[in-house]
Amino acid sequence: xxxxxxxxxxxxxxxxxxxxxxxxxxxxxxxxxxxxxxxxxxxxxxxxxxxxxxxxxxxxxxxxxxxxxxxxxxxxxxxxxxxxxxxxxxxxxxxxxxxxxxxxxxxxxxxxxxxxxxxxxxxxxxxxxxxxxxxxxxxxxxxxxxxxxxxxxxxxxxxxxxxxxxxxxxxxxxxxxxxxxxxxxxxxxxxxxxxxxxxxxxxxxxxxxxxxxxxxxxxxxxxxxxxxxxxxxxxxxxxxxxxxxxxxxxxxxxxxxxxxxxxxxxxxxxxxxxxxxxx
Numbered sequence: 579x580x581x582x583x584x585x586x587x588x589x590x591x592x593x594x595x596x597x598x599x600x601x602x603x604x605x606x607x608x609x610x611x612x613x614x615x616x617x618x619x620x621x622x623x624x625x626x627x628x629x630x631x632x633x634x635x636x637x638x639x640x641x642x643x644x645x646x647x648x649x650x651x652x653x654x655x656x657x658x659x660x661x662x663x664x665x666x667x668x669x670x671x672x673x674x675x676x677x678x679x680x681x682x683x684x685x686x687x688x689x690x691x692x693x694x695x696x697x698x699x700x701x702x703x704x705x706x707x708x709x710x711x712x713x714x715x716x717x718x719x720x721x722x723x724x725x726x727x728x729x730x731x732x733x734x735x736x737x738x739x740x741x742x743x744x745x746x747x748x749x750x751x752x753x754x755x756x757x758x759x760x761x762x763x764x765x766x767x768x769x770x771x772x773x774x775x776x777x778x779x780x781x782x783x784x785x786x787x788x789x790x791x792x793x794x795x796x797x798x799x800x801x802x803x804x805x806x807x808x809x810x811x812x813x814x815x816x817x818x819x820x821x822x823x824x825x826x827x828x829x830x831x832x833x834x835x836x837x838x839x840x841x842x843x844x845x846x847x848x849x850x851x852x853x854x855x856x857x
Contacts, residue, residue: 588815602830610639648699670713751777788846
C-alpha cells in the first residue's frame, strides 16, 4: 500500500493539523496555503511539526493564483519566476523536494495564442527545473483541465521534453478528453506525485473517491504497474462543494478509511448525494 497523504488546501497549516494527520494515519502532507498565506509560512515550524508527528513534508504546491510562468509580459513572467525560485529555495532547505507547478492559466480558444504560450511555458519550466535541481528538487508539472496547458498526455509529454529533469503531478480529476488509465500508462515513471479526488468526467469536482466515476481500484493498480511508489495524496477540502451534498465536513478519518478501501479493493463508503450539476 502507498503512504496516505493529504494536501493542506482549505486548512490552517499549524501544529494541530500535523497532530490530526498523525492521529489518523495520514503519513504525508502537501504544503498548499491559500494564496495570501505563502508569505506567512514558518518553514522552521513546518520542519519541527513534521519531525514531531512523523508526517512527511512530501510536496509543495507553487501558487498559481498570483504567478504566471507563461505570461507573454516578460517583466511579469520574470517576477513570477524569481518569486517561485525563492519559494523553492526555502522549502528545499527544510526537506521538501517536489514542487507542483501549473504550466499556464486558462487560455482562450486560439491555436496561435496556445502555441506561443506553450513555447514560453516550456522555457520557464526548463529554467525552474534547473534551479530546483541545484537543491536536489524536482518540478512536477500538473495535468490541467479545459484549455489550460497540459490537458492531455500528448501536450504534457511535449512540455516535459524540454528538460529531462521535469516530472509530473498527476491530478486524477483533471482529464476531460482522455482515458484516465491510458494517461497513466503513457506517462509511466514520469509521475512522481499525485492529487487524488473524484469527478464525473465533465469538469473537475474534487470529490471524495466514490462520489464520482473514476474506477479507483483499477487506477490504483495501474499506478503500481507503472512503478509509482509515492504518496496517495488527497487534494480535497473538508468543506462540501456546491456540486454535491454532504451533511457534515470530511475528516481525516474519512480519508484514511477511503484510502484503505481503495488499496484493498473494497466498496467505497459514500455518504453524499449529487444535487444537479451544470458543467
